[in-house]
Amino acid sequence: MLKADLHIHTTSSDxxxxxxxxxxxxxxxxxxxxGITDHDTVKxxxxxxxxxxxxxxxxxxxxxxxxxxxxxxxxxxxxxIDYNRDWLHNKLNEIYEARFGRAVKMIDxxxxxxxxxxxxxxxxxxxxxxxxxxxxxxxxxxLGYIDNxxxxxxxxxxxxxxxxxxxxxMSSREAVEIIKQLGGVPVLAHPGLINNKIIIxxxxxxxxxxxxxxxxxxxxxxxxxxxxxAAERKLLITGGSDCHGIFVNNEPxxxxxxxxxxxxxxxxxKAENTRKLITI
Numbered sequence: 001m002l003k004a005d006l007h008i009h010t011t012s013s014d015x016x017x018x019x020x021x022x023x024x025x026x027x028x029x030x031x032x033x034x035g036i037t038d039h040d041t042v043k044x045x046x047x048x049x050x051x052x053x054x055x056x057x058x059x060x061x062x063x064x065x066x067x068x069x070x071x072x073x074x075x076x077x078x079x080x081i082d083y084n085r086d087w088l089h090n091k092l093n094e095i096y097e098a099r100f101g102r103a104v105k106m107i108d109x110x111x112x113x114x115x116x117x118x119x120x121x122x123x124x125x126x127x128x129x130x131x132x133x134x135x136x137x138x139x140x141x142x143l144g145y146i147d148n149x150x151x152x153x154x155x156x157x158x159x160x161x162x163x164x165x166x167x168x169x170m171s172s173r174e175a176v177e178i179i180k181q182l183g184g185v186p187v188l189a190h191p192g193l194i195n196n197k198i199i200i201x202x203x204x205x206x207x208x209x210x211x212x213x214x215x216x217x218x219x220x221x222x223x224x225x226x227x228x229x230a231a232e233r234k235l236l237i238t239g240g241s242d243c244h245g246i247f248v249n250n251e252p253x254x255x256x257x258x259x260x261x262x263x264x265x266x267x268x269x270k271a272e273n274t275r276k277l278i279t280i
Contacts, residue, residue, distance in 0.1 A: 002261035005254060006035035006060060007077070007189070007212065007240025011127055012044030014134045016245025017252060019048035026057050029255030033058035033264045035079060035240060040066055040095045041130050042083035060264060064189060065178070068169040070199055075189035076172060077212065077238070078179035080271035085182060096130055098168035103131040109163040110136070110156065115145055133157050134244075176207045183275035185267050187238050190215045191229075192222035204233060209270060214239025216257050236266055 009015035010022050017025065019036065022044075026034045036059060038044045045061045052059045062079045081088075103122060110117050117139050125142075126135040137152035146152050156163045170178075179186040187210035191200050204211070213226040214237075230237050243254040 002032035003030070003255065003258040004033035004035070004058075004060070004261050004264045005029075005031055005240045005243070005258050006033075006062070006079070006238045006264070006267075007037050007064075007215070007242045007257075008034055008254060009038050009064075009242070009244045010036060010044035010048070011129050011245075012041050012047075013038035013130050014126075014132045014244060015044075015129070017243075017254075019044040020051050021245075022243075022254065023048050023051050023055055023057050023059075025252055025254050027055035031057065031255050031258065032261045033060055034254075035060040035062045035077075035238075037062040037064045037077055037079075037240075039064050039130065039132065040099070041092055042081070042088070043128070045083050058264070060267070062184075063179075065175040066167075066169055067172040067175045069172040069203060070196065072194065072196055072199065073169065074172045074194065074203060076175040076179065076208075077187040077189045077210075078175075078182065078184040079187060079210075079238070079267050081179060081182040081184035082275075083182070088178070088182060091178070095168065095170075099130055099132065102165050102167045103136065105165045106133070106136060106157060106163050109165070110140075113156075113162060115140065115143075117143065172203055173206045180207065180274060181278075183271055183278055185209050185236065185270045185274070187212060187236070190217060190242065191226055192218040200229070204229070204235070208235065210236035210238050210267070212239055213237045214257050214259060216241050216243075216253060236270060237263055238267070239263075 010019045036045045036048050049059045065076045067074045121139050137149040140146045176186040189212050211230050239259040241253045241257040
């Protein structure tokens with residue numbers, strides 16, 4: 001069976017592996033296809049495509065948009081998007097600037113609390129990626145203020161914590177519309193991580209065309225419930241490790257959660273049909 005991991009992050013957002021390293025590991029894990037789905041950026045897609053041929057890995061161009069619906073954070077995956085559109089880059093630059101401003105405010109709050117963290121240090125950790133809370137957490141760990149990243153979120157930079165700052169989020173409906181305008185397929189990411197289960201069906205009603213059934217944090221019950229929703233609503237099924245490059249037993253979790261490659265073909269077919277409708 002040919003395998004595909006459709007949920008992977010690179011150093012272009014908050015991952016620890018470069019796009020090139022992701023492709024190399026995908027080959028090592030004997031995957032046929034991978035989805036590059038960085039948070040609110042498409043910068044990792046082309047570098048992955050550039051090295052994919054020699055590894056015989058198919059790259060599914062994607063994105064994971066951070067949205068909000070009824071005071072809950074909802075992530076919407078977009079697959080086979082036209083990632084070279086100028087208006088998309090402008091929109092993502094707006095999000096980047098908002099995230100950068102948020103990071104500055106959070107670092108200022110931590111400094112007021114006595115933590116000697118600099119913006120320059122956090123930027124170096126993020127490299128070319130979009131600065132996010134994981135980068136701030138890693139800076140705290142490097143300086144010995146915390147033992148692990150979870151501690152940073154639990155005590156300092158998680159929602160409701162002293163150094164937390166709210167961030168800009170687009171609406172879930174806007175994210176779905178953007179993905180469709182790009183000729184892509186909007187998919188609800190990891191429904192098992194949504195606290196208010198009642199709103200899941202409301203989000204699906206916004207034009208979602210797929211659901212992430214398989215995820216590294218989904219238990220068997222969640223998989224069954226998600227699969228049932230997919231069957232009831234005739235949604236495409238996706239899945240992936242949501243790999244951010246953290247190593248377990250000397251390997252990243254990339255490829256540990258996967259779907260049959262036939263699901264990639266169905267995604268691609270859906271995107272092609274969408275693009276035909278756009279051009280009519």
